[in-house]
Structure formats: structure tokens, C-alpha cells
Amino acid sequence: MKRIIAVLLAVVMVFSLTACSGGKAETKNRSEEKTEETETPSKETKKADGASEEPIYVGVLAPLTGTMAEYGKTYEVAMTMAMEEINAAGGINGRELVLDFADSKGEQNESADLAASFAENDKYAAVLGDFSSGCAMAAAPICDEAGIVLFSPTASNVDFAPMSDYCFQIAGRTDGEGIYAAEYIVGKYVGAKNIAIFSMNTDWGVSTRDYFAEASKDAGLNVVFDEAYAEGESDFSSLITKAEASEPDCVVIIDQSSTSNLINQIRGYGWDCQIVMVGPSTSQQIIELCADNSEGVLTTASVFYSEEDPQAWAFAQEFAERAKFQPTVMAGYAYDSIYVLADAIARLGDDITRDGIRGSLAKTDDTYLTGPIKFSEVGDISRSYLICEVSEGEYVVRCGYDYAEE
């Protein structure tokens, strides 16, 4: 009996292991298939054109497996969409664009190694990625040394782009959202005097809170309650009681994982205050997890996929169909990065060099799906934001991009 159970257990463990690794292997295969797929037609078109022109290769660092696999998938789907559209419209000055995805697993050392392999291979004109600021910053010195562009669609750390002339990012900066929320949502839109801040105690949470608190001081707001809590905290009842006792007009939640919990508990406590969230943007999960409790919650969004914007709406629909989940802001950034890069390369004409791409990319000044993109001197951009409110179970835009200037 003992033996049978031991054998059974071993079998179960082996199965669970293979189940996990099986899943990973599958995604890997898929990405390989995709790159193969994209490569084969490129050869065909080359033959068909009869031209001697080589395709333009771009390396992409993305966490296709591991804990951030969901975002890697976002990269893959959004970038492939943009690539296919560009190639269908004749490519870059007649040359095919080919993306080679490399799986960085969301690990910094992996990302640095893969960046080196792209940088050392003269075939690649530029490198896109990585998803997280940490990984992108690990790859930055390598790309800097090799003199190849490292263009991250999603890294937002203020220190990334200044690391090298070759580093670019279009996701806005971590300080942007916090400062906008303080000055325009809490200060101008809500018109609050006394505010309460709940923030999560992580690298991102602390820096965003600092930017927010500073900006609210400048905007003349009075911070009456300011508490940080550990990541993964589930019980906020005592904090909520404490916050309510300090009588704020507006509650600001700076969090990336427990926002829904906090909103539910504030409403469950019977406290009907104005809530502003910084971090989740227009996340559909908040509405799913809070239902009625999320009504009236204000948030920022740099991109909003609505039916009124046909281009963005078509993108969102197509993305959802391919990826089987709704696009986040990140998907728009990933999609745009391909167009920004393709435009920069196209401006060079026939003389495509790595340095040329860097110079041309720095001169980008155009409007894309996610809004106007013009790099600052160091290679990052400041995003403008929309103010959105949850109304009858969906996000509604309350103020446009120009609200800050009004």
C-alpha cells in the first residue's frame, strides 16, 4: 500500500512538472512558429520582388514565459499586428520588416545576454524591449557599448532613458501619473482640500507616492492621512477607520495589486467618499472585482480605446481577438513602438545604419495610436493623461488630454 501511494505521488508530481513545463514549451514553440511564419513569407516576397534587398531585422526582448508571460504575449500580439500591417503596405521603403522575438523570461541576466546576442549580430538594426524597467536597464549598458538602439515601449523608470543615448522609451515616466493625479484630478477636477493617501510599500509605490505628495503640496492640498502598507495586505479595516477619523474630502489609492480590495472595504465600511486610483489605469479587473462599489471612482489613462476613436477601437477589437484578452495601455505602446521605429528607419532612406537609426528616432515628432510622440533630450516622453470615471459598470472619459491646459 505504501509503495503504491509512493508511486502514485511520484506520478502526480511528475505530471504536475510536465504540465507546467509543457505549457512553457508550447508558448516557446508558438513564438518560434511565429518567427518562422514571418520569416518564410519574407523569403517568398523577396523572391517575388526579385529585388536583392534584405529584410530589416529587429530584435525584441520580451518575457514570453515566466511570471510576466501575460505581458510578453501582449508584446507578441501587438507588435506582430503592427509588423504585418507595415509589411502589407509595402514594408519600409520596400523592404520587409522582420521581428525576432527572444524570451527574456522577465529576468535581468537573461535580458542582458539576449541583448548582447542581438547587438553582436550585425543583422539586427535595433532592439525593442524589454518589458520591465529592471530588465531594460540591465540590457542598456550592453546596447550602449555596441551602439545599437534599445527602445522599450513599456519601461517607465525615470532613470532608464538617461542611461544611454541609445535608450528610448514611450510609456511616459513614473512621475507623470502621480503628479497629474495630484494637480489635475484631486486638485482641479475634484477640488478637494484635505486628502488621504493609501500607498503600497514597494519600489514603485514609494516613488509614486513621493511624487504625488510633493505635487499635492505644490497644488496647495492638505494631506491629512498618509499610510503605506505591505504588498499583499488584505485587511484594511483599521486603516480605513483611521483614515475616516481624519476627515478627508478625497481618498487616493496608489497601488498595483490591492486596489479592488481597498475600494470594496471602504464602501463596505459605509464610507461614501470620492476615490481616486493611481496605478491600475482603466483596468477591467477593478470593475469585475468591485462591481457597484467602483461606481464614481476616478482614474487616469494615457490611452483609452473607445468606439469614438475608430482607429484605436479597431486595434482593440483585433487585439482582443488575437490575444483572447482585452488590451491594456501596454498593448498600445507596443503597437506604436513598431510604427515609431519603422518611421525612423524609413526617414533614413537607403542608408540604414545603427547610428543613423538612433539619430532619426530621436527626431520623431508625430501622432500615433497612443497620442503624440516626441522624445525629450534624454529619450523619454511625458505622456498626457485623460481623466476617466467608472459609470454604470464601465470607464467613461470625463476630461480630455487638454484639460491640463484649460
Added chain:
Amino acid sequence: MEYILNQLINGVCQGAIYALMAIGYSVVVGVTGMVTFTHGEVMMIGAFASFYIFQYAGSHIVLGLLGAFAASWILGMLVYKICYEHFFNAPRHISLICTVGFSMLVQNLAQICFGANKKPVLNIIENRVFKIGPVRISMIQVAIVVIVLALAVLLTVYFNRTRAGMALRAVSQDKSAAYLVGISVKKTAMIGNCIGCGIGGVAGMLMAIYYQTCYATMGSTMSMKAFSSSVLGGMTDVRFSALGGLCIGVIENLGITFSSASFRDAFAFCFLILVLIIRPHGFSVKKGARP
């Protein structure tokens, strides 16, 4: 003053959930005589069972309670068969490591089966807030305290007034002696383990209702609190374990009241260490009752 009173109520409510977890924990430890680390996962399975019942059968709290109890009971049987049954005479760390491994297996399987995202458990109990003088209590808080009290009373009656309960206590005190007087030790130990797990499942459901969400990793942090509450109560004594849970809940919330929320766990565990320095057996009076 009313502020402190409100914080005290928050503490009592959270303490009540800790207490229920600790009761389940101490029943398991008492009857099997082995420390378990699967309790968090048992609670998670209870929460998910009730989540699916609420989703498909509507917000019937009694149905959810029975479902959570049953699902955790079944998981308890598995835990018993795999982690305990063969190791009664083996060194104790073997079954301990076995439960650690089993809990990882269950947690990862749950992530695969149920998905890694959080699930909403909304409006199971109509959210009304009562104001009694300056004090504010929500319907959910009342319901939780009532359910915990009812279960504690039921368990006490079962342990002290029924034959099966007495058999459980006998096994808990001395397995060989229980065997000599004709009690089927293995069967009784399994039932005891399952009862403990079932109660853990109900605690999981209450947590899901109170925090309005459930997810695959919800048990891991909470099981640590259940463990410390039960250590505070002397590991095997149900009533003292409940008291331990209540104390930890109240201490945590009062701690947050006077300082920062980042120190929540620091308060709980400092209190635990202090009590254990003064009374190494926790609140429990019986010496040698610990397994």
C-alpha cells in the same frame, strides 16, 4: 474614544476569522499529533468551493457553508491519506515536510485550474451598516462573529457530549491507550483531521466574503496567523486557540491604530514571542498537552 472602539470592533472581527482558522488548526494538530502546513490551502479550497456555489446557485450562505465544509473535508481526507497515515510511527518531520510539499502542489494546481487572477465574491451578505451610538458595525462583521461563535459552541458540544467526540479526545490524548480501549485510531484520527479541515474551509469562505475576493494564494499568509494563534493557545486546545486568534486580531488592529500598517505582522509576532517567553505553553494550562 469612539475611534478606539471602532478599531476594537475591526480587531474582534478579524480576530474571529483568525480564531476559526486556529480552531480548525488545533483540531487537526490535536487529533493527528502532527503539525500541518496545508491549512492555508484547505482554506483556499473552501473559499473556491463557496465561490462556485455562490456563482451557480445564488447567494445562499448556508449552501456555501456546507459546500466549503464538504470540499475541505474531501481535501482533508487526501491530506490524511498522503501525509499522515503512513507516518504515525515515523519521525515527525517526515509528515511535516510532506504537508509542505502537498500545500505547494495544491496551490499550483489551483492556479492552473482556477486561474491566477482574483475572483470577485460580492454581495453575498447584504451590506448594511449599523450605528449603535458612536460605534459602527457592518452586517458582514456581525455575521462572521455569529458564525464563528456558533461553530465554536457546536464543536465544544461535539467534543464533550458525544461519544464520537470523546473518542476524538481520547485519540488526541494518547493513541495507544485509545487503541487499547477499542477505539479505531486511524478512522478516528481521519475524521478528526477532516473536521479540522472542514472548519478551515468555512474560515476560508468567511475570509472570501469579508474581503470580497478569493484567489489561489490567499491561504499562504493567513495560515501563518492560524499557526501562531494556535501556538498561542497551546496548539491543541480549541478554546484557547480561539482566544489566541482573537488576541492576535485585536493586537494587530490596535497596533495599526497607534503606529503604521507596515508593522501589522511585527505587532502580532512580538506579542506571540512575549507570551511564549512568559508562558511557554501558551494560554493553555495543561502541561504536556502539546504533541
